[in-house]
Amino acid sequence: MTLTVHELQSGLSSEAACELYDSLPAVTVDEILGQWHGSEVPTGHPLDGLLAVSGWYGKRFDSADEVHPLLFGEPGDLYPVNPGSVPMNLLNTLGTRMPRPRIPGVTTAFKAVRTRRHRARLRDIEYRGKVSVAMVYDQIAVIDHFRKLDDDALLGAMDLRNSPQPYFFLLERD
Template identity: 45%
Template sequence: MDPVTALRTMERQGTSTADALALFDSLPPVQVDQMLGNWHGAEVATGSPLDGVLELSGWHGKRYHSAEDAHPLVMEGRRGLFAINPALVPMGPAMRTAPLLLRLKLGGVVRALLPLAKTGKPAARLRMVEYRGVVSGTMVYDALPVNDHFRRVDEDTLFGAMDLRGLDSPFMFTLHRED
């Protein structure tokens, strides 16, 4: 199966972390300049404690204006798209309460609170970083112990592995170019 089809299947059906990482590791690196633009994101469910949380919160994707101007959390709101400051998102409590938030379907509450974290300032930078033995484009958060590592599926698709301190395995997701 070609990587694009494999990734689309994983987006729809979910997969194991091992299979997601096997596909990730098979893909070529992406250069920072190839990452610039607006991206729509999708989760790849692997059994991570974060599965479903971004979707529940109204996550749309990411914006990369330059290597120094990256917006990691672009959300969908009543008035359109907006970026939030990840430093204002309590990652520890979010990870601990994710199953409860999902079970109680509290997405509306979460989405109602997110505009309080709205920002126009960049909250991350893009760098070439080695991860799993390959140097590739990585988004480094300014205020959180998080790196989003990417591999290139095709010109308009990236496969991401969010490496978060305290998470046993990466949270997997895709980005699809909107430009």
């Protein structure tokens, strides 16, 4: 199965997303270094829509041990946020009951938990039968696993504790 970034952003079933993810090649740390703009792959997961509402921009991989996992804002005014201050388990529980339109001021509220410190690292981890680079958060029970769509696009699968299915997202190289 080959889908474009636009087709993935339009959504697909969780089963189809898993099938696509499993078919993609692994990536290495060196292949993903740099800054990436993120978007969601709607699959019916409880978190669908929450990243867009929050104003999430993407991720920045400076080295294997220096990762800013959550960038917020707009190009020219991006800032990293401390993921330990984001209530992921609460968001996962409330996900499908949360409003979906972008809420003014939410992005500004994240400025209160901005950080200068890197809050994640990259490691090779086996997930769904294949070893590929994954981002391990320092403070929360989440691992983001990556597979290569092409040289400038990754399909990510967020493995969140107590979530029965992965949450899928895209990263496109800036």
